[in-house]
Amino acid sequence: MADMSDRQTLHKRSLWVCVGVIILVLATGGVMIAIHLTIKDDEPTLPKPTNVLFIVVDDLRPALESYGDENVIAPNIKQLAARSIKFNRAYSQFAMCAPSRNSFLTSRRPDTLHLYDTRSYWRTAVGNFTTLPQHFKEHGFHTVSIGKIFHSGPSSGDDDDYPYSWSEKPYRPSTIKYKNSAVCPTKDGTLARNLYCPVNVDEQEEHTLPDLQSNAQAIEFLQNYSDPTLRSEDKPFFLAVGYYKPHIPFKFPKQYEDLYPSMPLAPNRYKPDKMPDVAWNPWVDVRSRDDVQKLNVSFPFGPLPDDFQKLARIGYYASISYIDDLIGELLATLQETGFAQNTMIVFTGDHGWSLGEHQEWAKYSNFDDVVRVPLFVSIPKATDVNAEPFRHISVLNETVKYPAALQTDELVELVDLFPTLTDVMHLPTPPYCPLDSGSSVFCTEGRSFKPLIQHVIAEQNYIEKFSWKKAAFSQYPRPSAFPQNNSDLPLLKDIKIMGYTMKTKQYRYTEWIHFSPDTFQGNWSILYAQELYDHYRDEKEDNNVAEKPENEKLVKQLSKQLQKGWRSSVPSR
Secondary structure, eight states: OOOHHHHHTTEEEEEEEEEOOOOOOOTTOOOOOOEEEEEEEEEEOOOOOSEEEEEEETTOOSOSGGGTOSSOOOHHHHHHHTTSEEEEEEEOSBSSHHHHHHHHHHTOOHHHHTOSSSOOOHHHHTOOOOOHHHHHHHTTOEEEEEESSSOSSGGGTTTTTTTTSOSSOOBOOGGGGGTTSSOEEOTTSOEEOOSEEEEOGGGSGGGSOHHHHHHHHHHHHHHHHTOTTTOSSOOOEEEEEEEOTTSSSEEEEGGGGGGOSOOOOOTTOSOOBTOOGGGOOOOHHHHTSHHHHTTOOOTTTOOOOHHHHHHHHHHHHHHHHHHHHHHHHHHHHHHHTTGGGGEEEEEEESOOOEESGGGOEESOSOSHHHHEEOEEEEOTTTTOTTOOOOOOOOTTTOOOOOOOOEEEEEEEEGGGHHHHHHHHTTSOOOOBOOSSGGGOSSOBSSOOOHHHHHHHHTTTOSOSSOOOOSOEEEEEEESSSSOOTTSSSOOGGGOOEEEEEEEOSSEEEEEEEEEETTTTEEEEEEEEEEEEEETTTOTTOOBOOTTOGGGHHHHHHHHHHHHHOGGGTSOOO
16 A cells, blocks of 8 residues: 555645635734645546556456455466455456447447357447447557457457457467367377366477467567557557466366466355256356366266366466466566556456356356456555565465555446546546447446446545446347256346346346347346345355345345346446
8 A cells, every 4th residue: 555645645635725815904014814725635636547458357356365365376466456446346248258348348238249159240230339348549550469359259250359459460379270179188198178188398399389379479569669660650559368277178288287286176066055047157168178067967967076076176277377477577578578567457258167166167157156257456666665576476486475466445346447547637527328229339337337446546545535436237149048058158048037146236136037139138127036145244146035025125126126137236427
């Protein structure tokens, strides 16, 4: 935490002087003037960064030390957190890659984009909506995509939305084509398509891995762009770097396995009490892996054996440590090239991932484990006061301590990123979308949280009453009320039910209702199931209390709020 003198450099101070003059004619003829001074903090001024580094980690839940996870070893992300504001309650709008990424990159919610699978491109399906990188490009930034930013394929126009969003052709590592190949060594000497897949990098195709390639490309970009003789234009940059791990399979350099000689089971590894069947994700993509198929786990609820649960959890955490090492190299390069002092950094995941909690694996649901994401925002000379320069910390050989990050428990959503980045960077900020959102190419269904950043930095000194979001919203579809083979990833034509979820300060409330894939609308009058979890008493969402008689009035209130949607839960501008 910055001391008072540091914080004052971030503030504009205004002096309100109320002068009450009492003129007393004294015997001596003197005059006394009484002056009452009231000092009030004005809004703190955020320094305007020059560049943006936008980091997205695939399937990353808040499994980080900064969020209280004691299992993980990720010192480089902890280093970034110490220079950032940490958002403790940041939520994805959809727990699947393509819908989530298109949502936060356009600042439109899934129902507006009509995207619930991977097969439609918003520009041809609903409207030629401006994206976050496109807006920066149109306002003089050199925009670059490296790794996984958009989900590849039809949902991003088969070319990662190039050339609309990017100044140069997006970089996809050549080895990503081996993502699902049989490359995992087994005890009998064969290669398999396993879930758990530590590898010798030198034995892999092209002797490398996708994230190693992406990181090298990002580092090369920073090095070249810092050299006036090598860069083709003198523009600020918007560099988006997307890491593929810890998305399955858990394929990582095997040395990171040594960081985790043991691993506890999830403490709440059982199916929740009164969880409706429609809410269940049968983790079909996990079941399809060769090592999982050998376990002969019953469908759809059968739990994985304890030993394999531990192994799968090690795979997830080892993958995070692998990515952390790469992020450390990237941050060190940002420092070495001189860009760290004027580059805003945003770090997040597209959604989370279940690691055995509730007997669940993967994503594809509305549980907190899969819709809550880490989110750090670092602004030079604002959030990083007294911070040490970035350096690469060896994950395998070094232990470090960093001070706690600035943080907030206020609700934020990934659709808020677009208006926030434009706001902080002093670019035109998109207005709220009209009710007919598809009619506007430049608008937001989120809210800039720049005021929240200012509020946190100012330590709540300058705002007496701070008004913020009342709720965050997510959703997930199902093809049927009971789990089946396509419950995880139903195609649009097969969707019959939508689970609409709302997070408030205290509750998670979900309604599973009838949904039409033809009109892209739900019917609130056809209700399949409800879920209610009280986070004050049940933070891990283990007990669905929607049917308890004493909660009848509360459920009605939350149902009304959910049906009103996001517009009723954002503060006025």
